[in-house]
Amino acid sequence: MTTPSDYEKFRNLSPFELKDQLIALASGRGQRTMLDAGRGNPNFLATTPRQGFFQLGLFAAAESELSFSYMAEGVGGPPQRDGIEARFNAFVAANKDQPGVAFLRRALSYVRDQMGLSAEGFLLEMTAGILGCDYPIPPRMLKYSEKVVRQYLLREMAGGTMPNTSTDLFALEGGTAAISYIFASLKENGLIKPGDKAAIGMPVFTPYVEIPELREYQLQEVAINATPESGWQYPDTELDKLLDPDVKVFLVVNPSNPPSVKINDAGLARIAEIVKTKRPDLIIVTDDVYGTFADNFRSLYSMCPYNTVLVYSFSKYFGSTGWRLGVIATHAQNVLDKALADLPEADKQVLDKRYASLTPDVRSLKFIDRLVADSRTVALNHTAGLSTPQQVQMVLFSLFALMDGRDAYKTALKNLLHRRELALYRDLGVSAPDDDGSTHYYTLIDMAKVATQLYGTRFARWLMTRVDYKTILFRIAEETGVVLLPGIGFAVRRPSARASLANLNEYQYASIGAALRRMADEYYALYKREKETAAPE
Incomplete structure (x- = not known):
């Protein structure tokens, strides 16, 4: 049996790097089936x-x-x-x-x-x-492809409330590439500088916490914390951190990853009010990859289009992680272009030289077109753009959704995910979370809450003092074959584990619930023995 001290060296790993260690443990016992609920790669796809x-x-x-x-x-x-x-x-x-x-x-x-x-x-x-017989022309996105994908995107992200002509798209290699390109171009164009503050909605996809801290950016992170007590919404006291003028950019995943809950109407309205009345200069970057799994979803892009850069990936909804399909959307008039126009003359002259090979009028070059050039270090701008076969598949995905008037595909996926969640918690023996606005793509298993529901608050307190929740996932992997990722790795401030509900079948989630219940029962038996031993004669 491996001891907790054996796991200490893995404490600082990203959850996605830690996953490989957990998989090795979970696979290490004979013919036992390993159940990997760690990564969110779906096992469904649009045929x-x-x-x-x-x-x-x-x-x-x-x-x-x-x-x-x-x-x-x-x-x-x-x-x-x-x-x-x-x-x-x-x-x-x-x-x-x-x-x-x-x-x-x-x-x-x-x-x-x-x-x-x-x-x-x-x-x-x-x-x-x-x-694939020609370069992508225009490099930002093919002409008809942009029109089709834009209609799909605005229908899903804005409920069809925005005119198509208001939005420009840049097709690229998925959502994570989009975030990398955006931060790189913000830096290259002097819109963020070392020492500036970057607010991040938390819990969040782990790499998004790591990017601003990199040597290239050296940004100060400001956590905007959603709380389980509010159904994983952002309290006004947290959103008010955006009032700080030193916060230059607000990065948020909506719906969240984890706990897979969309920002509710009150939260959207509060952010929009802050932007309108106090922070018209705030840059918002929203990653809405899970938005298509939420009921009646509205993106921050639909509420604050002038201030918001929308990132969307086709990876999860269409089961196309291997295709690497994503888009960046910006409004035709936006805060980024305004900030470029307001740069000091010395900074403008530096940028005039940087982009001189693209146009004689660099100062009219929009931020989204600078993104395209920066993705190929400017000099290779003529070879920029997502490969044309990838853009064709993106178009066909978009048309498939646009023509599905009954939302049959969407409804089927939502029901599939919800059934898996119910199966997991049913065999664990507790009620499934009932957060309003949940996509059910992931679930956060709150260890203290589950322990309380199973055996009461005293047992839960004992468990939290006796068990190192930062390393318990190693024991779970080693003893049950179940791979979960630590909530703390996603900036969750409670002892918890993230389970993807997208990549296994329903009976396997029931097996995960049963395995976790067996482990909980073992801890409870130990708890009772200790209590009996400690009782006076």
């Missing part, structure tokens, strides 16, 4: 838009062959616009029974008849894009 992707690839390959059809060596060329819609319709008719073809037919109809876009222009961009 229809993927089927459409592969069928579109076959059509595109045939289109390519038209340019060099006289050659027998497998040489193709770029697709041709003339007649492409007729050829597509012929392809659909000839393959109507193949998976994904009906989806493509409906998708083209939606783009043409509901969005008012050119069917030929869209098809040409999609076929050339899936072939």
